[in-house]
Amino acid sequence: MDIRRVQMTGGSSFVVTLPKDWTQQMSIKKNDPVRVTPQADGTLLISANISEDQIQRTREFDVTTCTNATFFFRSLIGAYIAGYTEIKVKSRGRLPSFVRMVVRDFTQMTIGQEVLEESETGVTIKDLLNPGELPFENTLRRMIVIVKGMHQDSIAALFEQDQALAEEVIAQDRDVDRLHWLMARQTNMVMRNINLSKKMGLTLYTASQYLLVSRTLERIGDHAVRIARNAVILSDKDQDQLIIAKIREASTLSLTIFDQSVTAFFDLDIRRANATIEEVKGLEHLCEGVTTAMLTHEAEDAIAVGYIAESIRRLGEYSADIAENVINYVVEHERDL
Template sequence: MEIRKVQITGGSSYIVSLPKQWIKSTKIQKNDPVGLIAQPDGSLLITPKIDGESVHRDRVFEVGAATDRTFLLRLLVGAYVSGFTTIRLESKGRLPPFVRQLVREFTQMAIGQEVVGETDSSITLKDLLNPAEMPFENTIKRMHVLARGMQQDAMTALREHDAALAEDVVMRDTEVDRLHWLVARQYNLIHTDVTLSRRMGIPVNQAAYYFQVSRIVERIGDHATRVAQNALALIDREADSTTLNLMDEASTLALDIFSRSMEAFHTGDIRKANATLQAVRDLEDTTREVNAQVLRFEAVAAIPLGQIADSVRRIGEYSGDICECVINYIVGQEA
């Protein structure tokens, strides 16, 4: 940190000299305007960007026949989440066919990514989505609806031995993932682009809060997927009604905790968040009883039933984590 003294000029104007190295790196010339943005913590942000233009960042990946498909997909997701505006894949020769297929799959998974340029040896992807048009709260609300529906359908598939419904739940997890990637992307963009933070009216600490809750909801979706996968393992096996009823009771309680935690999140109600946390203990008691029940079954059925009970418990516990996030954030905002 550089320390500079405030000076007075003309009897009423306060001035502070700017670091020469920063002036050179931003290519600011004499008489160029700069933007001054007061931050919630009392600090002052100085930026050369005053026209509201977004920051453009490019990322290039070299690919070839030996490139690992899964690794390349992870690179694309990483570049997307990190907030790069343009992603380009380049090859020294002709692009392998699997690269073009992978790019098509990626554009279907990542919101706002489109192919804007293509040659025999390269593909260029560009983000066409205006982040300011996708509010964090709306995205997280959609994630909640999806994850809740997935868990409800997974339990229905378990009780009714519906393999098609269970497989559909597994497929829907991709939708939850892509929405979480969008939240993560916007969070990273706000970190690197102060103009976006101003346009969205969301300070960095609030964006971090949204990202944290989004990550938890995404994990709840993962556990709903796990319930569906274990339901598939039990398609040809019968479980007694007592165990299924107890499992349904636990799932209903977990989803109630989930919904109440999201209500506390959207309203900023720390009392509701605190009350909801108390219900997690009741869920733990119920899932403990389920685990005692499943021990009576053969291992081939007891293992997936035990994993379902564990996922139901984790859904409730993750919902409790949302409540803790709400309390921590709201208390931190209070003056």
């Protein structure tokens, strides 16, 4: 830590000298401008970047010896989430066909990524999305609508023994992943560029809270898919109406808890958040009842219903996680209880 004393110049202005090592690293010379940004916690941020334009960052991948398509795809997603604005894929020889297929899948599964240049030995992917055009709250609200609809449709597919509807739920998981990756990408970009956070009107702490909720929503979507897959397994089986009634009751309560948690999140309602967490105990009891009632059924059916009950319970528990984030945020910002 470097401590510097405040000095006075001109009889009215206060000055602090900048560390020489930092100025050399940032190539700052005499009379060069720097940006000084006051922070909410009372600190000052000094930056050599005075432009509000998006910071351009490039990541290169040499796939000459790459043979694993899954690993390559995960690497591209990693670069996307890290906030790179340009991704270059190159090879010393002709690009393998699987690399082109992975690049195509990557651009289809991510938001704002497009192939701008392509040759026999390389591909350049460019980010065409201005991060400020998609506010965090809008992305999160869209995720909420999708995952809630996935849960409702997966339960409907179970009750109506509708395999097509179940398959539709499974396909929607890609949309949730795309939005979660976007949220993670924007968070990393905000962390690297304080000017972007000010432009988007949110603090770094708020951005991290949105990312936590986004990750929770992505997991809720995964459990909706789990329900749908087991609904397919049960689609040609005779239904026990007592079990169906118990599942319906548990599902209704889990969705109520979910709705209350997201309302508490956007309203920063700490009392509603606390009440929502308490309701999870009742949901756990209902889900245990579903599992117990299936003990007299065939093993395959009992296992499938057990997975469904578990995923319904997880929806409630993940909703409680969102409510806990509300309490943490409100307490952190010293708001009235």
